[in-house]
Amino acid sequence: MAVRELSSLEKYLGLKKPNKYSTQGDKKNNNGPPLAGLATIAHQLVKEAERPELLGDTAESRAVVHQWLEYSVTKLDSYTKEDIKIILKDLSLYLLDKVYLAGNQFTVADTLMYYGIHPVMVDLTIQEKERYVTVTRWFDHIQHHPGVRQRLPPVLIHRNRIYMADTIEI
């Protein structure tokens, strides 16, 4: 799982040396030193690609980016149905006044959160997509960000509301 996300990130960054990492997520035993983690490698790849702006350009935004990287590896790795509801609810409140996770700037946090939340979004009903409309809006934005989506199936998003509005017309 982690490997797929990292290779997607590599592709997005335009790096040309695929699959030279291994992640602890893929190791079955905990013996031996952990090689790295998804967020850590992602961080490193961005540095390698000389795209520091993707990590945030101030100490504050860097902290925010890391917070969401951590969120994606801790909350979106495994979850229950109840967890998903809370995650979506929280994110939709958080994104109420933001274009990207770190505010007005696209960062690697958006990429990894997108990869992490994609399986959740695919399964949402139209009604749920409407309920978490800011998450849906952010997600749609990111999936159309050049180079991010890659081979993941696009999640279809409707602009017309059908559950929240009366649909009667002549």
Next chain:
Amino acid sequence: MKLFVSEGNPHCLKVLAALEVTGVQCDVQYVNHEEKVVPFLSRPARPALLLPSGQHLFSSNAICRYLFEVKGNETSELCSQWLEWEATELQPALLQALYMAVLQGKGAEVSTVLQGPLNVLDQSLSKGTVPYLTGEAVSLADVVLWAALYPVLSDSSLALSEHKSVKAWFDQVAAMQSCQSAAQKVLQGKGLQGMKSYMQRQPAPQSSQCKAAQPCNNSPAEGEEGERVVSVEEMEAATLTWSRGLDSTVPADRQHPILPQEGKRNILVTSALPYVNNVPHLGNIIGCVLSADVFSRYGRLRGWNLLYVCGTDEYGTATENKAREEGLTPQQICDKYHAVHSSIYKWFQIDFDFFGRTTTEKQTEIAQDIFWKLHKHDFLVEDTVEQLRCENCQRFLADRFVEGSCPHCNYAEARGDQCDKCGRLINAVELRDPQCKVCRQTPVIRSSKHLFLDLPKLESQLEQWLDKSTGAGDWTANAKQITRSWLRDGLKPRCITRDLQWGTPVPHPDFDKKVFYVWFDAPIGYLSITANYTDKWEKWWKNPQQVELYNFMAKDNVPFHSVVFPCSLLGAQDNYTLVNHLVATEYLNYEDTKFSKSRGVGVFGDMAKDTGIPSDVWRFYLLYVRPEGQDSAFSWSDMAMKNNSELLNNLGNFINRAGMFVTKFFEGCVPVMELQQEDKKLLALVGWELQQYTQLMDKVKIRDALKHILNISRHGNQYIQVNEPWKKIKGGDTERQRAGTVTGVSVNVACLLSVMLLPYMPSVSQTIRDQLNAPQSCINTMLQGSGTFVCALTAGHRIGTVSPLFQKLEADQIESLKKRFGGQQPTLGSAASSHPAAVPAPAAPVEVATVNGVDPEKAKQLTQAVAEQGDKVRALKTQKADKAVITAEVAKLLDLKKQLALAEGKSPEPAPQKGKKK
């Protein structure tokens, strides 16, 4: 900057330690566990740091990282890695350990839980030559890990005897004054018990993490489960069925009019009435008529007494407007488009028992009868409505024929029903500076008296009926959900009259010159269309005891069929048949574009046939991506892929091979079959898939059922592949015998497939039976009960001429289709909606007039026309169409090219003819 912490929260220890170590100046505020600090989180998060920018950090590691960075200590990669390990590996274990130690009193088991992470840490520390995790000095990683471990490790009950390096490191960090002081602040010297009130508020940790959401698999056939284990009993049962042979009865031809019969399952199927003023697109087709057709065909195979009716919905403003646009009368528009609809559905092989229309005498008769009954039973109320009227056009303006500024956001082009900018619903009279969309004059507000259906008065009756119907019938989840949400919001009276001409006249003398609002009128079309089919229509529509009613539609039509129309019928108190099974699809999108009502793209019913792709393949693909349970999308390349992989390589390949073996190895006669274990196993596997198919089809899971057809041919291909009859036929007697059995069983599976395919691909299904010369009685035998796979083609049966069933769709063919239909046309959005659809007509075909001189606009149009004509010719060639037809089309193509050359200002000399390639 402000840091919020709570006493007894182990995560706060990290940040307080980091604060002390770094010496960053920051307000620290102690809050209780429940207080909300971070506005967007539903569970209280501690610690939380309010940044100078006003943003909140709620992850302890991110806060520590930030504190270190503010002091100029950039986080190293190694440090980062430890932090991530802490969050993903150590924390879950720690949470469980704390839970056991603090709340469950199982302190002794803590070491087992922590064994793994402590081993990792110990090995890393003992390998290196440096005392700390990332080097010679204490770093962020040491502070964070130490603080995380402190509550557990400081407790004397846990000995670190096995982890000597961890112990040494831990003690060294703990010796720091700043760490001591942070620990004191959080735990107050109470040790583990200091965290009790915090831990009590945490959800119990799950020992085995459950993955909830797996990516959903869109395509039915790709979600293949592993090989099913077949029991001996199953094999014996399947063999017994196999040997039963065919029913002798041949299905009776349909005798019109079909009427309910005593002792039969009487099923009435309706598809939402497509609105007449436009050409239906793929979304309309799959959403209603095609889905209902598949189910009806299946029902007839099952021997149900079934009637399928549909028709065009013809009244309403949209028709009036279209008539104005095209300079015709509304009746002429209806006649014209009714014919368009009919011919499209005919091409798609929609097998209606009757396809009618709503503009008939019967409609007036029945609608007015229902109206008077509602009136008699006092379910109609009168009210005055303010409406916009255009004095210039001499008519009241329907909501979407007014534009103006949005009263909420001032968007200048808000429509009369909704603002596209802020999305809010608008009452047309609230618009600022309203304009008539037709003549751009300012309309005036006029009040007009209208009749309303008193839904609140019918609400309790409706609910009672809904409980019964949704409980006993097969309502799709979205249908139930949409209905529930309507009821939850409470029903309001709904206006049933309009100030229009083109509609069913309201018979009440106080409301002359008014017509019924289409939503009241249109569903009555089901009744009137049936009445135009048979005089005995009431045997279907006033007979709930004998009749089961299935309504097919897209989800936007649900409220009309589940709430509004049933209320009309309940209020009329005339023993009407109400819907038992409401089957609603989600939306079908076109490629990956979003639904857009006004400027979507898509494929239209009448264009589908021009693609050269057979109607059966269109049906197959639309049903394969039927938006069942969730939205799906039509995609050209996916269609090509499914055609090539499922139809050509899987299904077609199997059926063709089975038939070819009979022809080539056994002179066209089905060989003798001596069933062995392996054959019986196949019979059982196929029988199981057949059973799944019937169960799903009975529940109208049309897309899911298709998966099981394809599974059968997959089993069949594998069976042939493993048994290699083409090799065995060259062997000795036993081997030849084996080849015979495998061939015979395979060709019988092919025969079963032809029956299962009938609802989906009627022509292909018939072609297969023609090729196999299969007896007619196989059709009704195979789908009896939960499915009966019998040996329909017995030894000695002579089959017909076998030929390939499907053709490959080539990449370039698909590319050109994609281009042709992708976005250039100002065409319909592709929601599977049928009635309320305010959509422009498809573009008129490119006009090909003679041009005299250079005209870039014309050249552009011609370029497209040439491309289209080229596609058409290619498609005809691949179909091996009649030579005369091809020649005629080629002539047209050459003519177009000549015109293009003229328009581009080039010499109209034809390009040198290439030699004919073979």
